[in-house]
Amino acid sequence: MTDTSAHARARSEGADLSDxxxxxxxxxxxxFDRALDDLKALVRIPSVSWDAYDPAHVQASAEAVAALAEGTGVFERVSIERAPIGDSDALGQPAVLAVRPARGGKSSVLLYAHHDVQPWGDESLWRTPPFEPTEIDGRLYGRGASDDKAGVITHIAAVRALAEVMDPEVGIALFIEGEEEHGSRSFQRFLELHADVLRADLIVVADSDNWSTETPSLTVALRGNVACNVRLTTLEHASHSGMFGGAVPDAIMAFSKLAASFWDEQGAVAVAGLTEADLDVPEQTEEHVRAEAGVLEGVELIGSGPVLARLWAKPSITITGVDAPSVxxxxxxxxxxxxxxxxxxIAPGQSASEAFAALQAHIAEHTPFGAHVEYDGVDLGDPFLVDASGWGATAAKQAMADAWGAAPVEAGIGGSIPFIADLVRQFPAAQILVTGVEDPGTMAHSPNESQHLGVLRKAIAAEALLLSRASERAE
Ligand SMILES: [Zn+2]
Structure with a gap:
């Protein structure tokens, strides 16, 4: 189905919808009103998963989510689980796992969201108290009101609506993580430990964005990330700049020349071996991006080509910190x-380890004066590209078109969701769909985060339709 026919379908006001x-x-x-009340109750729990915050709140929020899952009457088993962090004995934050096995040889769907939230930051920047859910002009304000407690509620409310209308044969596993905002530290072990019940034909990750409050997105491309610390050293010790300057190379000079080699004249990445993806991107104006990012008047954007291709399909390099004496x-x-x-x-289509090797080769070749190079703090996350032609993506796009009355945009994200790579590794046969409840006004992670209530309703409707249609599909 092409986007045009979805638009036509949408304009026919659901003429093709079944009873x-x-x-x-x-x-x-x-x-919906009940779902909204449930969302407000979750927002009242300050479930920040970071170490410096009281873990009792994350536990309370896990218990609240488990109660909601129980309350659907759909799941055979609901539990709160904590998995080890890596190979250590330490346990990650509590996650909720709810399971209903498939019947009649039908497919299984895994629904993912997270119930932990970002810290609220400077409370004086909030127009409403961060943990007092407040409705203003069709949006619900509060920390986690969107990211990602609205994702949790989308799953709960979609399952409820489904069960009201049919006795679904589709297998449903609900996995609501408790530490996504804290690096998903126990995610991989959680998948391993519960692989039997989590294994699914279709995985729905409800933690992303929509194009607008009127147009949904299916996120089909995520950039990966390569981060590392690089130390350049030229001397055994500091020397007087008057006595030796002009003959003895200093580390800042080596750093400046190396850093300059990362980009071309237009600011595009100039590292051989970092690839670009061939993605069709929607139109977006440079003005839109300038306004969203707060680019000052007279300052030019960098790179070339369609602006969304620069953000979604091409690599970028940013230096985010420098250890050097302060002024x-x-x-x-x-x-x-x-x-x-x-x-x-890094662009979808390239592995993070391959990209890191290309960066190291570039640094080896472009470090001037024979300065010594050392690495530490390496962090690699693979990019992700959805096969948008699979039955899952096709069914999801149709369900979105039917629920929103507008065809979805196949979108990319410049940022990364590293745990997606864990899902791909653990369940290579599954189709992974990245959906979401956010919109450009959401301000996730920022003060005054909010959820657009129309978007929430449409997201629930789209997911309920998708589940009902998946329930017809044999494995
Ligand atoms: Zn999130």
């Missing part, structure tokens, strides 16, 4: 060593 589809949409509407500490010395944090985003 069951209509019953599901009616059940979603009828259950108040500056003395007349030639610096022996400097360390910087290099943060690269």
């Amino acid at each position: 069951r589809d209509r019953a599901i949409l009616a059940a979603v509407d009828a259950g 108040p500490d500056a003395s007349n010395t030639i610096l022996p060593t400097v360390r910087f944090r290099l943060s690269a985003r």
Whole structure:
């Protein structure tokens, strides 16, 4: 199905909807106020998963989510689980696992979201208290109101609407993580430990964005990341810049020349071996990006080609920190060593380890004066590209078109969701769909985060339709 026909379908006001589809949409509407109340109750729990915050709140939020899962009456088993972090004995934050096995040889769907939230930051920047859910002009304000407690509620409310209309044969596993905002530290072990019940034909990750409040997105491309610290050293010790400057190379000079080699004149990445993806991107104006990013008047954007291709399909390199003396500490010395944090985003289609090797080769070749190079703090995350032609993506796009009355945009994200790579590794046969409840006004992670309630309703409807249609599909 092409996007144009989806638009036509949308404009025909759901003429192709079956009686069951209509019953599901009616059940979603009828259950929406309850879903909103449930969302508000979750937002009241300050479930920040970071170490410095009270873990009792994350536990309370896991218990609240488990109660919601129980309350659907759909799951055979609901439990709160904690998996070890890597090979250590330490346990990650509590996650909720709810399972309903497939019947009659039908397919299985894994529904993912997370119930932990980002810290609220400076409370004076919030117009409403961060943990007092507040409705203003069709949006619900509060930390986690969107990211990702609205994702949790989307799954719960979609399952409820489904069960009201039919006795679904589709297998449903619900996995609501408790530490996505804290690096998903126990995610991989969690998948391993519960692989039997989590294994699914289709995985729905409800933790992403929509194109607008009127147009849904299916996120089909995520850039990966390569981050590392690089130390350049030229001398055994600092030396007087008057005595030796002009003959003895300092580390800052080596760093500046190396850093300049990362980009071409237009600011595009100039590292051989970092690839680009061939993605069809929607139109977006440079003005839109400038406004969203707060680019100052007279400052030019970098790179070339369609602006969304630069953000979704091409690599980028950012230096996010430099360890060097601060200006108040500056003395007349030639610096022996400097360390910087290099943060690269890599295009879908290239593995993070291959990209890291290309960066290391570039640095080896472009470090001037024979400066010594050392690495530490390496962090690699693979990019992700959805096969948008699989039955899952096709069914999801149709369900979105039917629920929203607008065809979805196949979107990319410049950022990374590293745990997607864990899902791909653990369940290579599954189709992974990245959906979401956010919109450009959401301000996830920022003060005044909010959820657009129309988007929430449509996201629930789309997921309920998708589940009902998956319930017809044999494995
Ligand atoms: Zn999130």
